[in-house]
Amino acid sequence: MAKLQKSIDKRNALIKATIELVNNNGFHATPMSKIAKMANVSPATIYLYFENKQDLVNKTYVEVKAEYTKYAFEKFDPNMPVEAGFELIWKRIADFKLKECDNALFLAQCDNTPMIDEDSRQEGIKHLQPLLDLWERGRQEGIIKPLSDYILYAYAINPLSFLMMTEKRGAFKLDQTHLDEAYQSAWSSIKVCS
Amino acid sequence: MAKLQKSIDKRNALIKATIELVNNNGFHATPMSKIAKMANVSPATIYLYFENKQDLVNKTYVEVKAEYTKYAFEKFDPNMPVEAGFELIWKRIADFKLKECDNALFLAQCDNTPMIDEDSRQEGIKHLQPLLDLWERGRQEGIIKPLSDYILYAYAINPLSFLMMTEKRGAFKLDQTHLDEAYQSAWSSIKVCS
DNA sequence: TATGTAAAAATGAACGTTCATTCTTTTTTT
DNA sequence: AAAAAAAGAATGAACGTTCATTTTTACATA
Known part of the structure; x- marks a missing residue:
C-alpha cells in the first residue's frame, strides 16, 4: 500500500x-x-x-460540514423556483441525517455547544450560502416571510437537529413519516401565508 | 444573620x-x-x-426549570381557548428568556447536551405537562396539527433556545420585534392551515 | 448580659487520578 | 543506511474530592 x-x-x-x-x-x-x-x-x-485536540475537533467539524453541505446542494440549481428549491434542499438535508446519522449528530452537537472555535464555525457557515441566497430571492418574490436568516434557520432547519438529539436519547424515532410531517411544519413556518 | x-x-x-x-x-x-x-x-x-459536581449541576437544572415553568404557566388557565392559551404560554416563555436570560441560556445548554442525568431531565419535562395537555386538546379540536409532542416542541418552543444561543455568540440580537416574528413562525408551524 | 463549650460549618492544603502532550526509542519506508 | 513514521512510556498540569484543622454558631450557665 x-x-x-x-x-x-x-x-x-x-x-x-x-x-x-x-x-x-x-x-x-x-x-x-x-x-x-x-x-x-x-x-x-x-x-x-x-496540532492538538482542539485542532482535531475543529478540522473534523469543518470536513463533516463540507460533506453535509455538498450533499445538501448536490441536486440544487439556483434557478429553481423558490418553493421547489427549498423542498429539495430540506429533503436532502433530512436524507443526510438519516443516512449519515453519526456525522449529522456530530454537527448538531458542535452547533449547540461552545466546543468549536469561532473561526471554524464561520468556515462552516460559509458553505450554507446557496440556501441564504435562495431565502433572499424568496423574500424578494414575496414567497418567504421577511425574516432574518437566523430566524428562518431556527424554524426551518435547526428543528431537525433537535429531533436528532432527542432520538439519540431514545425518547423518539425519526422515520420517514416524521420527516414528512417535519417538512410541512418547516415550510409552514417560513412561507408567506396564502 | x-x-x-x-x-x-x-x-x-x-x-x-x-x-x-x-x-x-x-x-x-x-x-x-x-x-x-x-x-x-x-x-x-x-x-x-x-454530593458532587454532577449533583450540583442536576439540582441547578431542576430548580431553574421549575422557576421557568412556574413563570411560563403563571397566567395560564386550562380552560382558555387553545390558540389564546398557546400564545399566552409562548409569550411568557419569551419574556422569561428576555428577563432571565442567564437562567434561560443555562436551560438551553442543558437541553442540548448530555450534561444532565436522564433522571433530572425527566423531572424537568414533567413541569411542561400543562402545555402538552393544551396541545392534546388542540389536536382533538382540529386546531393543532396531529403531530407528536416532540415535533410540536421542536418547531414551536425549541427554536427560541437556538436563537438565544446564537445571540450569545454575538451574531444576532433577540429583541421584541424578533420575538413577535418568531411567535408568528412558531404558531404557523403547528396550527392547522385555515 | 457575659462566658464557656460542644456541635456545626467552613476552610486550605493535600491526595490520587486523569489527561493532553512530549520525549526517546523502535519500526518502517525509500 | 538514512530518513520518515510510529510507538509506548514519561511528564507535568489540572481536576474532583477528601482530610485535618480552624472558625463560627447556638446555647446553657452564672
Missing part, C-alpha cells in the same frame, strides 16, 4: 473515531488516548496529523 | 456561579475550584451542599 494512502487511512480513522466518541461522550469526556485506541494508533501519532 | 439564612445564601451563590460559569465555558470546562471562587466559598464547602 502506498505511503500516502496509508496516511490518509490513519487520518480518516482518527476523524471517524473522534466523531463516534464525541457523539457518545461529548468533547471534554473523550480523551485523546481513547481516540487513539479506537483508531488503532498511538496517542503520539495523533500529533503527526493534528 | 440567622444560621439557616446564611446557608441558603451560600447555596444560592453556588447555583448562581454554576449557571454563569457553565454558560460561558460549558460543564466540563468549569472546575469546582472556579465555582467555589465565584461564590466566595472554599471548594470543600460545595460538598456540604451537594
Whole structure:
C-alpha cells in the first residue's frame, strides 16, 4: 500500500473515531488516548496529523460540514423556483441525517455547544450560502416571510437537529413519516401565508 | 444573620456561579475550584451542599426549570381557548428568556447536551405537562396539527433556545420585534392551515 | 448580659487520578 | 543506511474530592 494512502487511512480513522466518541461522550469526556485506541494508533501519532485536540475537533467539524453541505446542494440549481428549491434542499438535508446519522449528530452537537472555535464555525457557515441566497430571492418574490436568516434557520432547519438529539436519547424515532410531517411544519413556518 | 439564612445564601451563590460559569465555558470546562471562587466559598464547602459536581449541576437544572415553568404557566388557565392559551404560554416563555436570560441560556445548554442525568431531565419535562395537555386538546379540536409532542416542541418552543444561543455568540440580537416574528413562525408551524 | 463549650460549618492544603502532550526509542519506508 | 513514521512510556498540569484543622454558631450557665 502506498505511503500516502496509508496516511490518509490513519487520518480518516482518527476523524471517524473522534466523531463516534464525541457523539457518545461529548468533547471534554473523550480523551485523546481513547481516540487513539479506537483508531488503532498511538496517542503520539495523533500529533503527526493534528496540532492538538482542539485542532482535531475543529478540522473534523469543518470536513463533516463540507460533506453535509455538498450533499445538501448536490441536486440544487439556483434557478429553481423558490418553493421547489427549498423542498429539495430540506429533503436532502433530512436524507443526510438519516443516512449519515453519526456525522449529522456530530454537527448538531458542535452547533449547540461552545466546543468549536469561532473561526471554524464561520468556515462552516460559509458553505450554507446557496440556501441564504435562495431565502433572499424568496423574500424578494414575496414567497418567504421577511425574516432574518437566523430566524428562518431556527424554524426551518435547526428543528431537525433537535429531533436528532432527542432520538439519540431514545425518547423518539425519526422515520420517514416524521420527516414528512417535519417538512410541512418547516415550510409552514417560513412561507408567506396564502 | 440567622444560621439557616446564611446557608441558603451560600447555596444560592453556588447555583448562581454554576449557571454563569457553565454558560460561558460549558460543564466540563468549569472546575469546582472556579465555582467555589465565584461564590466566595472554599471548594470543600460545595460538598456540604451537594454530593458532587454532577449533583450540583442536576439540582441547578431542576430548580431553574421549575422557576421557568412556574413563570411560563403563571397566567395560564386550562380552560382558555387553545390558540389564546398557546400564545399566552409562548409569550411568557419569551419574556422569561428576555428577563432571565442567564437562567434561560443555562436551560438551553442543558437541553442540548448530555450534561444532565436522564433522571433530572425527566423531572424537568414533567413541569411542561400543562402545555402538552393544551396541545392534546388542540389536536382533538382540529386546531393543532396531529403531530407528536416532540415535533410540536421542536418547531414551536425549541427554536427560541437556538436563537438565544446564537445571540450569545454575538451574531444576532433577540429583541421584541424578533420575538413577535418568531411567535408568528412558531404558531404557523403547528396550527392547522385555515 | 457575659462566658464557656460542644456541635456545626467552613476552610486550605493535600491526595490520587486523569489527561493532553512530549520525549526517546523502535519500526518502517525509500 | 538514512530518513520518515510510529510507538509506548514519561511528564507535568489540572481536576474532583477528601482530610485535618480552624472558625463560627447556638446555647446553657452564672
